[in-house]
Structures are given as structure tokens and as C-alpha cells.
Amino acid sequence: MHSFDTPLLTRRAALKGASGLAIAATLPGCVTATATPAASGATALxxxxxxxxxxxxxxxxTSLGVDTGVHAAMRGQLEDTSPAxxxxxxxTLREDLARVSAVNDSGLDAPTRTSLEVVKSAYANALDGFAQPYGDVAVGSWRNAPYVVxxxxxxxxDLPRSFDSDQPLRDGADVDxxxxxxxxxxxxxxxELERMRSAREMGLVAPDFLLDKAIGQMEQTIADTAEGGAWAMPLGRSELAEARAAVPHAVQLAQTAIAPVLAAQLEELKAERALATSDAGMWARPGGPDYYRWALRASTTTSLSPEEVHELGHDTLASIHAKMDPILRSLGYTEGTAGQRMHQLSQDERFQFAEGDEGRAQIMDFIHERIDWIRAQMPRAFxxxxxxxxxxxxxxxxxxxxxxTAYGGAGSKDGSIPGKMWINxxxxDLHRKYTLPTLVHHExxxxxxxxxxxxxxxxxxxSILAFNAFSEGWALYAEQLADELGAYADHPAWQLGYLQDAAFRACRLVVDTGMHAKRWSRAEALTFITEQTGDGMDEMASEIDRYCSWPGQACGYMVGKLEILRQRELAREALGNRYDLKDxxxxxxxxxxxxxxxxxGNVSRYIASASG
Structure with missing residues (x-):
């Protein structure tokens, strides 16, 4: 089993605070049987x-499954995406931040204090985002984007996917x-269109290569909408007579009301394309450096500067490559850099899936087999x-x-909607047999x-508020945890796939900051990440484009993982033979x-409790 060293954050005391706030190191714990009036009031708030x-x-x-009972009408509503x-x-965030900040937490239990601090962090950070002149702001979520479409x-x-995967169709009321x-x-x-136009008027235009992709995808969506497509498909697939009866109305809505606005968005994208340059990073956009500093802070919940993140990426990458070298040599790959040798491995037909639908079925079967294996190991770790x-x-x-290549998340709070892994x-050719296990454990x-x-x-x-550095840091930690449970023990190539993915996440720190703060071109970033990881050019091109449209987001992964591992090592050192991985x-x-x-703070409390 393998892991890579984590001296980097401790060496330069890199984690300097979450979202610029002095968040107390309060900790969740067991809620007392009898809540105090103060605690009851805070819980109600x-x-x-x-x-x-x-x-x-x-x-x-809807995705949480809480739009039921007195809240059922929310199931028929959509977010107001206009500037207003x-x-x-x-x-609302401003008002509720003030309400939460006014609470005297001195008499509250630790879980309630923690919840208050989490709200303060998420809301203060989101308000800083809304103070930016453009973009989509994720309130307690992961996707901040300067470009609305x-x-x-x-x-x-987002909407067709939501109708397909989250919108319930259990009875006639759900159809309504x-x-x-x-x-x-x-x-x-x-x-969205109103905000797109407003951003263009202030000079915000996405890179030309992103717009080319968006225009092609929008054209495909419009063509699908002309047939009713994804907007009506869940109704037609339902066994409810009311749902099937609603299909013609849904198709009409798609063709007469939705399609024209999509066409208007397409024309706006084309207008932006006429103004676009190939500059990849936020440095080239109006107010871009300020936006990027905020986006990086939002993603990592630290005050790390772009320069510090860039250096952290280079250092972490070197330590991972050192772990890969002996395994590559044991498999006979002795010449070239780690990235070059991983590229050679990717050409090995033993690790490739068949083309077309046959290969797609192989990938699905492979994923389900790995899920079944890892699920059985969980009592060893929790x-x-x-x-x-x-x-x-x-x-x-x-x-x-x-x-x-994939993404995933938990199901609804009430359990009615299962968790999902979405696979591209x-x-x-996007996938190899030695990369899929790690992808499964991550998602x-x-x-x-x-x-x-x-x-x-x-x-x-x-359940609503989540932090990118924790969410993605945990998912990377999960990859290592799977390794420690033996997921790759009998497969040296799978072990390399795990380490290659770790190197990939370290590269993200370098290329994200490189493009947005150091004026790297898309080509420079793509060359760096493919050379250092050995991943395919097509796969990495989509990744680079993602970093351009979600500035800072990709940096949360490795920063979060390194901090979880640092906390684990602190617990191990403090507790000695009382340390238990499951605890x-x-x-x-x-x-x-x-x-x-x-x-x-959570880990500090665990250490104190385990110390007796």
C-alpha cells in the first residue's frame, strides 16, 4: 500500500484561515438529551x-428530497436567475448572516456552535462573491463561475439533467x-441571458475555445428541444397515465417557449465569440485578478495566495513522482519521465476498453464490480x-x-433519491482499467x-452547505483510504493509476494558478499537465477548459486532502497506541x-476525547 508524504502544509504553515474569517475551532459532538432554551432558539434560527x-x-x-408537506409547492418552482x-x-444572505452573528454562543453545545460558524463562513464568502461584478456564486456549494453560460x-x-434525475414523478400531483x-x-x-448581456457590456467575454464548445453544445440542445427531447423524456418514460398524457404539452412548451430563449442565448454566445480572444485566464478579464483571489479563497477555505498554491503544486507533484518511479520500473518502464512512462502504459491494450457500446458496457460492469468490493470493506474503516x-x-x-470524466454525489436527505455517479x-478512450478503480472510490x-x-x-x-476543500479533499482522501484497504494491492498498474490521479490533482494546483495568475496560455497548461501525468490530450483538454470556466475550483482537491492527512498524522502522534483509524x-x-x-477543531476534540 502506498501514500505520499505530506510535509508541505506543515513546513510553510500554509493553512492560514477559512474564507478570511476568524472561525472558532468549535466541534460537533453528541447532542445533549435536554436542549437549553438558548440551544433550542439557535436550532430554530x-x-x-x-x-x-x-x-x-x-x-x-428537490435534490435533497425535503420539498414535501408544507414545502411541497417548492417542487414546482425554479430559481430566479435574473439580476433582481x-x-x-x-x-437574504446579508440579513441571515447578521442574525446568526448576533447569537451569543457561550451557552450552546458544540454541534450548534459549529453549525453557526459554518453558516457564517459560507454566507460571508458568498457575499464577497456577490460583490464581484459578474458571475454565478455558489452559496455553500462548489461551482463558482464568472461566465453565466x-x-x-x-x-x-443543468435543467434537463435535473428534470431527468431529481424531479419526482410518483403521482398526479408530481406531474403537475x-x-x-x-x-x-x-x-x-x-x-441568464440578461446577465450574459450585462457581463459582455462590461467587457467580460470567455475565451474563444470555451465559446466554441458552448456554441456546439447549445446547438445540440436546441436541436433536441425541437423534438421535445430531454424536457419531455422523463414524462414519456413514466408509468403514470397522467405523465404520459402531459407529454404533448411538455413538447409544445419546449418547442414554443423554451427553444426561442435557447436560440437567443445561442445568438449571445455568437456575439461574444466575435469579441473573444484566446487568453485563458482571469488575469485578462476586467477585475479578473480580484475575482480569482476570491474564487481561490472560496475553493480552498484558506487565504493561500496564487503563488503559494502554485509552489505547493510543484512540491507535491515531485513527491508523488518519486513514489511512482519504483513501481514503473518493476513493470519494465525504465526510460523517460513518470509522465512519459504512464503514457506508454496507456497504450497497452490490456488496460483499454473496447470501442463503442461494447466498451461502454464493459466500463459500466467494471464500475459496479468495484462498488460492490469497496462497499464490503467499509466496516474496516468506519x-x-x-x-x-x-x-x-x-x-x-x-x-x-x-x-x-465523471462526477458524483450523495442522494436526497430523505433517501428517496439515491446517490449518483455520472460517467462520461x-x-x-477517456478511461483505462487502471484509472477506473480510483475514479469509483472518489465519486x-x-x-x-x-x-x-x-x-x-x-x-x-x-446538508445544504458544503465546502469544496472538504468535499473534494475527502474524496481524494477516500482514494488513499481505498488503497490502504487493499483496493490496488494485487494490481500494480491500478496502484499507478491511483498515484497518477494524485499527480493529476497536484498538477491542477500548478495549471489553475498558472493560467489565471501567471498568464499561462491554454497550450502551456495542456502541455504541462499531459507531460507530467501521461494522461491523454483529449481528456486533459476538457480538464483545462474546466479550469478556465471554474477558476480556483480545482485547487480545493489537493489542499483539502493534504490537510486531512496532516490532521490524521497529528492524531496518530498525539494518541500513540490509542489511535484508531476508524475513530x-x-x-x-x-x-x-x-x-x-x-x-x-473537530480532530482536536477527537484527540482530547480519545486521550481520556
């Missing part, structure tokens, strides 16, 4: 804050809610396991050209789906999704 946020983002209520709607959301951002992608929400799609797209229902789905065809099957178990099941057991506001893992996942300094 946090619940009210959660519902006030969901009122602005009803789609989130975003301003109203920001005002681009190759991997926008309702033209489906149609109500569908009727609001034109307004949501029009709100004192309390979760059910973690999940399904594996292919990404929608319109999304695949601009999407990463645009071409089977499903013990990664995103697994961790999310624990967060779903926390109060509603904690440490429980302290992290039951503490919930938190900024990194709050994570440190």
Missing part, C-alpha cells in the same frame, strides 16, 4: 435560515409540479456505516463534450456518495462538511 435559502434555490430542496433574483438572494455552466445543461417547473424554464433562461444507495449513469450526450462515455465509496450520507444526517442547513474517520465524517480550520 438555523432551521429558518435553511428554509429561507431554499426559497431562493428550490431545485436544491440574485440581488434578492444576496439580501458556457460549456459546463448554464440552465441549458413537473409541468409548473417546466413552464418556468423560459424565465430562468431569460434571466465504526458506523451508512447504506449509501447509489446508481451509475451516463452523462447526458449534450453535456459530455464539455464535462469531466463520449469515448471509451462513490468512500468518496462523495459515502461522505454525503453522513452529512445528510445533520441538521438541514448542514479518526468517524470524527471527520460525523463532523460534517466544514471549512478546513473547523475540521482541525
Amino acid at each position: 438555523l432551521d429558518d435560515v435553511a428554509w429561507r435559502l431554499l426559497a431562493h434555490e428550490p431545485g436544491r430542496a 433574483g440574485k440581488a434578492a438572494l444576496a439580501e 458556457i460549456q459546463n455552466v448554464g440552465g441549458y445543461l 409540479y413537473y409541468m409548473q417547473r417546466l413552464a418556468q424554464v423560459p424565465a430562468a433562461l431569460a434571466g 465504526n458506523r456505516t451508512v447504506t449509501a444507495p447509489l446508481e451509475v449513469r451516463r452523462l447526458p450526450l449534450a453535456e459530455e463534450p464539455g464535462a469531466p 462515455l463520449l469515448t471509451t 462513490t465509496i468512500p468518496g462523495h456518495v459515502w461522505e454525503g450520507e453522513y452529512s445528510n444526517q445533520l441538521p438541514l442547513i448542514r 479518526f474517520n468517524m470524527a471527520v465524517v460525523e463532523g460534517g462538511n466544514v471549512p478546513l480550520d473547523v475540521l482541525a
Whole structure:
């Protein structure tokens, strides 16, 4: 089993604070049987804050499965994406941040104090984002984007996927809610269009290579919409008579109301393309350096500068390559850099899937086999396991050209919607048999789906708010945990796949900061990441484009993992023979999704408790 050294953050004391706030190192723990009046009041406040946020983002209520009972009407509503709607959301955040900040937490239990601090962090950071002159701001989520509609951002992608995977169709009332929400799609797209035009007028135009992808994808979505397509497909697939009866109305809505706004968005993208340059990074956009510093802070929940992140990436990459070299030599790959030798490995037909649908079926079978294996190992790593229902789905065809190789997440809070792993099957050449195991462990178990099941057991506001550095840091830690459980023990090539993915995440620190702060071109970034990892040019091209449209997001992965590993080593050193891996893992996942300094507090409390 292998891991790589983690001296980097400790050596330069890199983690300097979450989101610029002095968040207390408060810790979750067991809630007392009898809550004090102060605790009951704070709990009620946090619940009210959660519902006030969901009122602005009803789609989130649906994905969590909490739009039921008195909140059922939210199932038929969509977010107001217009400038006015975003301003109203920001005002709610401002009001609720003040309410939460006014709470005297001196008499509160640790879990409640932690929840208050998590809200403060998420809301303060989001308000800093809304103070930027443009872009989409994720409130307690992971995707901040300067461009409202681009190759991997926008309702033209998000909404069809949501109707297909999240929108329930259990009875006639659900059909009514489906149609109500569908009727609001034109307004949501029009709100985006208004913000697209406003951003262009202030000089914000995406790079030409992103716009070329977005235009092609938008054209495909419009062609699909002309047939009713994804907007009506879930209804036609349903066994409900009411759903099938609604199909003609849905098709009409798609053709007469949705298609014209999509066409207007397409014309706007083309207008932007006429003005676009090939400059990849935010340095070339108006206010771009300030935007990037905020985006980097939002992603990592630290105050690391672009220069520090860049250096951290180079150092981490070197340590991972040192781990790969002896394994490569043992397999007979002795000449060239680690990246060159991994590229040679990728050409080995033993690790390739067949082309076309035959290979797609092989990939799906491979994924399910690895899920079954890792699920059986979880009692070895956690004192309390979760059910973690999940399904594996292919990404929608319109999304695949601009999407990463895969992504995933936990299901709904009520368990009615399973967790999902979305896999990009645009071409089977995106995947190798030695890379898929790590991808599975990252997206499903013990990664995103697994961790999310624990967060779903926390109060509603904690299920809503998530921090990129923790979410993705945990998923990378999950890859290493799978390694420590023996996932790759009998497969040296799988071991290399795991280390190659780790090197890939270190490269992200280098190329993200390189493009957005150091004025690297897309070609420079693509050359660096392919040479250092040995990954394919086509796969890495989509990754580079993702970093251009989601500035800073890719940096949260390795920063978060290194901090989790640093905390684990602190616990091991402090506890000696009292240290238990299962106890440490429980302290992290039951503490919930938190900024990194709050994570440190969770671990400190675990150490104090285990010390007796």
C-alpha cells in the first residue's frame, strides 16, 4: 500500500484561515438529551435560515428530497436567475448572516456552535462573491463561475439533467409540479441571458475555445428541444397515465417557449465569440485578478495566495513522482519521465476498453464490480456505516463534450433519491482499467456518495452547505483510504493509476494558478499537465477548459486532502497506541462538511476525547 508524504502544509504553515474569517475551532459532538432554551432558539434560527435559502434555490430542496408537506409547492418552482433574483438572494444572505452573528454562543453545545460558524463562513464568502461584478456564486456549494453560460455552466445543461434525475414523478400531483417547473424554464433562461448581456457590456467575454464548445453544445440542445427531447423524456418514460398524457404539452412548451430563449442565448454566445480572444485566464478579464483571489479563497477555505498554491503544486507533484518511479520500473518502464512512462502504459491494450457500446458496457460492469468490493470493506474503516444507495449513469450526450470524466454525489436527505455517479462515455478512450478503480472510490465509496450520507444526517442547513476543500479533499482522501484497504494491492498498474490521479490533482494546483495568475496560455497548461501525468490530450483538454470556466475550483482537491492527512498524522502522534483509524474517520465524517480550520477543531476534540 502506498501514500505520499505530506510535509508541505506543515513546513510553510500554509493553512492560514477559512474564507478570511476568524472561525472558532468549535466541534460537533453528541447532542445533549435536554436542549437549553438558548440551544433550542439557535436550532430554530438555523432551521429558518435553511428554509429561507431554499426559497431562493428550490431545485436544491428537490435534490435533497425535503420539498414535501408544507414545502411541497417548492417542487414546482425554479430559481430566479435574473439580476433582481440574485440581488434578492444576496439580501437574504446579508440579513441571515447578521442574525446568526448576533447569537451569543457561550451557552450552546458544540454541534450548534459549529453549525453557526459554518453558516457564517459560507454566507460571508458568498457575499464577497456577490460583490464581484459578474458571475454565478455558489452559496455553500462548489461551482463558482464568472461566465453565466458556457460549456459546463448554464440552465441549458443543468435543467434537463435535473428534470431527468431529481424531479419526482410518483403521482398526479408530481406531474403537475413537473409541468409548473417546466413552464418556468423560459424565465430562468431569460434571466441568464440578461446577465450574459450585462457581463459582455462590461467587457467580460470567455475565451474563444470555451465559446466554441458552448456554441456546439447549445446547438445540440436546441436541436433536441425541437423534438421535445430531454424536457419531455422523463414524462414519456413514466408509468403514470397522467405523465404520459402531459407529454404533448411538455413538447409544445419546449418547442414554443423554451427553444426561442435557447436560440437567443445561442445568438449571445455568437456575439461574444466575435469579441473573444484566446487568453485563458482571469488575469485578462476586467477585475479578473480580484475575482480569482476570491474564487481561490472560496475553493480552498484558506487565504493561500496564487503563488503559494502554485509552489505547493510543484512540491507535491515531485513527491508523488518519486513514489511512482519504483513501481514503473518493476513493470519494465525504465526510460523517460513518470509522465512519459504512464503514457506508454496507456497504450497497452490490456488496460483499454473496447470501442463503442461494447466498451461502454464493459466500463459500466467494471464500475459496479468495484462498488460492490469497496462497499464490503467499509466496516474496516468506519465504526458506523451508512447504506449509501447509489446508481451509475451516463452523462447526458449534450453535456459530455464539455464535462469531466465523471462526477458524483450523495442522494436526497430523505433517501428517496439515491446517490449518483455520472460517467462520461463520449469515448471509451477517456478511461483505462487502471484509472477506473480510483475514479469509483472518489465519486462513490468512500468518496462523495459515502461522505454525503453522513452529512445528510445533520441538521438541514448542514446538508445544504458544503465546502469544496472538504468535499473534494475527502474524496481524494477516500482514494488513499481505498488503497490502504487493499483496493490496488494485487494490481500494480491500478496502484499507478491511483498515484497518477494524485499527480493529476497536484498538477491542477500548478495549471489553475498558472493560467489565471501567471498568464499561462491554454497550450502551456495542456502541455504541462499531459507531460507530467501521461494522461491523454483529449481528456486533459476538457480538464483545462474546466479550469478556465471554474477558476480556483480545482485547487480545493489537493489542499483539502493534504490537510486531512496532516490532521490524521497529528492524531496518530498525539494518541500513540490509542489511535484508531476508524475513530479518526468517524470524527471527520460525523463532523460534517466544514471549512478546513473547523475540521482541525473537530480532530482536536477527537484527540482530547480519545486521550481520556
